[in-house]
Amino acid sequence: MRQTPPPSLAIDAHADLAVSKPEFADTLSHLAATVCVASAGNGPDSLGRTVTATFSLSANPPSIVISIKADSPLAALIAAERGFSLAMLAEGQELIADAFAGKIEASKRYLVGIWAEWPSGRPRLLGAAATLDCLLSASIEVGDHMLFVGTIVATQTSAHADPLIWGRRRYQSLDRTRSLTLASNGMRPLPQASLRPEPAIAEEEAMRQVLEKLLQDGKDDALLRFTLGSICLQEADFDTALAHVERAIAFDPDYSAAWKLRGAILLKLGRHQEAIQVWREGRTVAERKGDLQAAKEIGVFLKRLERQCLAANGNE
Ligand SMILES: Cc1cc2nc3c(=O)[nH]c(=O)nc-3n(C[C@H](O)[C@H](O)[C@H](O)COP(=O)(O)O)c2cc1C
Missing domain, CATH: 1.25.40.10 (Tetratricopeptide repeat domain)
Structure with a gap:
């Protein structure tokens, strides 16, 4: 049986007027985001990659979007298995972020970090700032990425771990961001020397x-x-x-x-x-x-x- 191809959205109408790739990358490097690992599949067949292109979509139903390179094996697996899980990494999990960004070959990535499973069988990272499991509710190909909309069916959060931030091409700590908030006396609070x-x-x-x-x-x-x-x-x-x-x-x-x-x-x-x-x-x-x-x-x-x-x- 022939499979219907996923819907796609053409975005090349103004491609000839677009800025250069380095200009794009330099500018977007200022868009700081929580480092996440998106996963699909079960047990030894799981696949995952580090992602920052993700956003909260809707509260009703609770939904999130992740953007995954369209020609990657992970995109194919999410589409085939109709679901994905997401781990928002915590400070200190830089090794996991590096591994899933390609420093470690795909078949060995889940050896880095402590991974359990959601009831769906998809990978669940322990020690993350937050983790969630999703059923795929929609997808669309846009440019060279697939946007996957997931309905969130299970979550787990940590009361203590701070999310690991990626901004200006390096890992950053939320502590620095927190120091931008003015205290009630109008002073910038000093960064904390220890965990809360x-x-x-x-x-x-x-x-x-x-x-x-x-x-x-x-x-x-x-x-x-x-x-x-x-x-x-x-x-x-x-x-x-x-x-x-x-x-x-x-x-x-x-x-x-x-x-x-x-x-x-x-x-x-x-x-x-x-x-x-x-x-x-x-x-x-x-x-x-x-x-x-x-x-x-x-x-x-x-x-x-x-x-x-x-x-x-x-x-x-
Ligand atoms: C900070 C950071 C953010 C990334 N964000 C995304 C993303 O949102 N979507 C994506 O498809 N790839 C993203 N990547 C790239 C993939 O993590 C990387 O290409 C992939 O893990 C390579 O593995 P592969 O050998 O499985 O293709 C990001 C990489 C880094 C370092």
Whole structure:
């Protein structure tokens, strides 16, 4: 039986007047967005890629749009399986973003990060800022991309994780954006030196158990340790958090987000001089790696802590 081709929308009426590709890319690099991973398929047949071209479409019915390169295997799979899942990555999940942006071949991407499944069987990322599962309700080919409209049938959100932002061709932290908000006294609040000390919630406790089980079963890598470290920090279990994050750094000495977290945990433990040393080293690592946003943030935390320590010594 012949399949009807998906509807398409021609957008080349003014193509001869359009700006150049570099001009397009330079300008659009200022359109900051949450880094997401879009997935389709089940188990070993799953396919996924990093995406930022996604937006909330409608509340009735709850719907979202993702834009996927039309000639990619993922676009074909979403159309065939009539659904997709989306993970909005959290700060610290840069390795996952890199893997799904093509740094790792398609068949090995789900080895990076801790993946479970939605009831539909589609991939569900643990430790993400938010995740959702969709049934395909419409699609249209526009230019070289497919726009897929998904009706959201399941969601999971984290009360603690901040979304990972992509803007001006690098990963960015929401903390910087948050510092733009004026406080009630009209001053710009300083960036927080540590993760917010909010109470742990049942979902995170459940995730900690899942991750600890993975450790017991022999899975052990930088991202797993980093995620566990973040959860333990949120649960105010600082010693365990430190042990996990130090293991993450042992696995990947260039993991800037782990250096940043390690300093924050030491600060919580009141080990200020060690926090200073760790952040100094972390800043060097981030600079060497070209992770300028992380270097900048660590620099801000460091300056503030050094100033606090100086003031405390002066008062003695
Ligand atoms: C920050 C970022 C955002 C991206 N956004 C999209 C997107 O919205 N849609 C898309 O189809 N590809 C997007 N890509 C490109 C794909 O992630 C990349 O081409 C793909 O993973 C390559 O894998 P493949 O070997 O499976 O084609 C993005 C890449 C990056 C780094």
